Amino acid sequence: MAKKKKNSEETKKGFWNDERLKIISGVLLIFISLFVLIAFISYVFSWQKDQSTIEHQNIIYSPRVENWNGPMGAGLIEFFFDKYGFGIATLGIPFILFITGFRLLKLRLLPLRRTIRIVLLGMIILSITLGYSRPPGK
Secondary structure: OOOOOOOHHHHHOOOOOOHHHHHHHHHHHHHHHHHHHHHHHHHHHHHHHHHHHHHHOOHHHOOOOOOOOHHHHHHHHHHHHHHOOOHHHHHHHHHHHHHHHHHHOOOOOOOHHHHHHHHHHHHHHHHHHHHHOOOOOO
């Protein structure tokens, strides 16, 4: 029995090549990057109150959070800044998400691969530098 040959247009169209998916993903990444950026900026103003709330109770159910994005923003900050992130150098993450979102919308703000490499390298270097610049005893 002869095998059926796939049409060349069928092989071109795939799940990730669909234009609608790229547009939706791009817009979603831009909105996520803005949400994360607002949460990071809010952390600069409300870190003392949010950190004391996080230490004493479950952050998701706390109405006393002062982060502009509410408990979800405070939890996101706790995850990125304190537990598993690079501290203040984590501000590179919304930038990468923003550039990637625009690239999915076929708008080229900066070269994507080069920008991601530079931002990740900068995050690592800044995190290490600020880690060693702590005052003694902390």
